[in-house]
Amino acid sequence: MSVQTTILNLPEEELVQPGNRACSGCGLGLIYRTALKALGEKTILVVPPSCLTVLQGVHPVAATKLPCLNVVFASTAAAATGVVAAMRARKKDDVTVVAFAGDGGTSDIGIQALSGACERGDDFIYICYDNEAYMNTGVQRSGTTPKGALTTTTPYVGKAQASKNVPAIIAAHGIEYVATASAAYPIDLYDKVKKAMSHKGVRYIHVHTPCPAGWGFDAQYTIKIGQLAVESGMYDLYEIENGVKKLTGPSSKLLTKNRVPVKDFLSTQVRFKALKKEDAEALQAQTEAKWEAYKAEFSTQ
Amino acid sequence: MHIIESGNTAAAHGVRLARAQVIAAYPITPQTPLTEKLSEFVAAGELDAQYIPVESEHSALSVCIAASSAGARAFTGTSANGLLYMYEQVNWAAGARLPIVMCVANRGVGAPWTIWNDHQDSMSQRDTGWIQIYACDHQQIIDSVLQGFRLAESVNIPVMVCYDGYILSHTYMPFELPKAETVDAFLPPYAPEDALDPDKPCNLNTVTLPDIRPDVDGEMAPGYMDIRHSLQVDMRGAIDVLVSIDQEFEKQFGRGGKPLVEDYRCEDAEVIAIAIGSLSYQMRVVVDRLREEGLKVGSAGVRLYRPFPDQAVVKLLSGAKQVAVFEKAVSYGNQGPLYTDIKSALYPQTNRPEIHNYILGLGGREIKTEELVNILRDTCRGQGPAEDTPKFIGIRI
C-alpha cells in the first residue's frame, strides 16, 4: 500500500533556485517547484518559449538545477521525442524526459508535434501549464483563453470563442495517462506527476495556472483564485488512466458537495469585467449541466 | 565492393555505415526512397538506430536537434518545401553548434509546385551557418555523408550533403561500398562532453543577452554576438579541416583529393565553365567537344559551397580570360548566388577574368548539352552576354 502524500513527506529539496525572474505570486512558480520535486534529479527538461523560459533564467545563469533544452515554439513534443531517442541510444533508460510548455505552445503552435508524439507512443511526460493566454509576450489570447476573457488581442468585449479542451483532444489519442491539475492543489499535482512517471508512452498533465498579471488580481490570491476555479466546478481535477476517467481531490468531493457560484470565481479577475450578465449566467448553466452529467458518469466513483 | 544502386540508396548506405543513432525523416519527393531505405535498414537490424517517423519536416529536424544535444549521432533528409518548412530549425542547429548531417535531394521550391531538380532549396539556406557539400555522382554522395559526419563532429557545425533530385537521387550508377571496419576507423563514435545529462546539468540555448554577463563563477560568459561570431570563425576554419579530413579519407579509401573545387582540363584554359552538382559533370562533355574544336576550355564543380572556398576559386579562375557561371538558382532581384560569391572573391585580384552568369534548369527544365556547347563556344569568340545581369537559358514563354 502506498503512503499518502502530505506536506510533511513531500521532498524538501528545491530544484529551482530563488531569485528567478518569475512574477511575484506566479502560479507557474508553484507548479514548477512541485513538479520538480516529484520528478527528481534524473530528469531532462524540454522547454519552448514561454514564461518558463524566463523563469529558468537568462544566459549564463540557470534558475533550474536540472538539465534543460530550450527549443523553438512548435517543436516541444518532437524535441522531447529526440531526447528520449538519444537516451535510448546511449542506454540511459533511467532518465525521465519531461516537456514543460505553456498553453499557447501546447494547444496552438505545438499541437501538431504533440499529436504526432502521442500517436508514436514516445516515452515522455508532457506538462502543460495553462495560464489561459500568451502571458510571456504580454497576455494575447490563445486557444485555451476562456470565452469572454479580456486579453490584449480580445480587447473591449473579450474572447468570442470557448476554450479548446486540450486534455480531451490528447485523451482521444488513447494514451495511457491524461490528467488535469491545478497550481492551487500542489499535492494533487505531485501525486499525478508521480503516477505519470509509472506509465509509458506520452503522459499528459494539464495544469490550471492562475496568473496575477494576466488575469488581473493581486498576487496574494493566486491560490485562493485557483481554488475557486475548482470549487465552482468550472475547472475539474481528474485523471484518465488506461481509458478510465476519475475525478480527484476537491473535484471528486463536488459530486456530493455544493459548488461555489461561478460568479464568485469570475468576479475576482479584471479579465472578466466585460462579461455580460447573460454570458455569466450561461457559464453557470453550462457548469451545472456538466456536473449533472458527471453525477451520472461517476456514480460508482 | 562495387554495387549498382540509386543515389538515394548511396546516401542511405552512407548513413548506415556512419552508424547514425537517431534518424527522423518525413517523406518528400525525391528524397522518399532515402527515408524508406533507412527504415528498411533499421527494421532488418542492419542499422542500430532509433527511426522516428515524424509528422512533419519541422519535427524531423527538431528530433535531430534534441537527439544531438543529448549526445546521439543524428540524421535527417529532405527536399525543397520540406527543407523550407524546417528553416527556423536549420538556423537553430547551426547556432546551437550541433553536428547533424542532413541530405538534401535538391528540388525546386513552390510556388508553383514542382517536383523536379534545381538548387533553389539548398541555396536558400546558404546563410544559415550550415556547411554545404554538393555531390556530383553517387560515389561522392556516400563519401560526402561519411566525411560530413566526421567534419561536423570535428568543428561542431551541421553539414548539408546535397545531390540533384532525380538526376542523382533516382538514377543508378556503380559505386564502391566502403568496408564497415574502414569507416569505423575513420569515424569514431560520437561522444560530446557537454551532452544533456542529469550528471552534468546545464540549461542550453536560453535567452542570451546582447552583452556579456558573468556566470555563476563570476567569469564573463559570451553574449549572442560573440556566439554567432564564433560560428563564422569556425566555419571559415572548416575549410582547412575538410581538406585535412579528405587527405585522410584518400589514404583510407583511395578516393578524394579535390574536396573544395573539382577542376577538369583547366590547366591552360582561357574559358572556364563553373557549376555545382551533376551539371559540372555534364560540363565535361561540353569541354571535351570544344577541345576537339581547338578551343581552350575547362570546367569546374564547386563541391564545398559553404563555407565558400574563395581562395581555391580564385586560384583556379584568376588565370582565365573568361568565366561562365552556370547555376540552378537565382537570388531574385539580383544575380545567381554562386556568381555573386565568385565575383566577390575575384574582386580584390588585379587579374580578373570577364565573368558571365547563366541561370538554367529551374524546376527541372532540360539542360541540353548542345545549348551549353553553343554558349561556351560563343564565349570563347568573345560573344558572351553584354550585360551584367544573369542570362536565363531555355526560357520558352
Added chain:
Amino acid sequence: MKKCTCLKSNSRSGPGDGGKTGSWRVLRPVLDESRCIPAKTGKKACFSCWLYCPDGVVSRTIPPKIDITYCKGCGICAQQCPTGAIEMVEETVLAKEEEE
C-alpha cells in the same frame, strides 16, 4: 589549423538570476511565532507557507524562515496561513524600524 572556438549558450545553475528579487517587495511577510502552529507546538505540522510559496524561499523548519534576500512579497504565504500568523508589513515601515 586553427582550434575551434565553439562558443555556446550553456547556462549553469545558481541563485539570483533576476538579481536580489527581495528588492521587488513593497510588503514583507513577518511571522508571528506565537500564532504559527509548528513554532507554538514545536512539532512538524502545517507548513502551508512552505508548500504554497511560488519561489521556495520559505524553509520547512520549526519555525519556518523566509529568505528576505529573494522573497518577492507576493503575500501568498500570509493568505494561506490557517492561523493568520503571517502579516504583510510595508517595507518602508520596516526600513524605518531597521534604521532606528
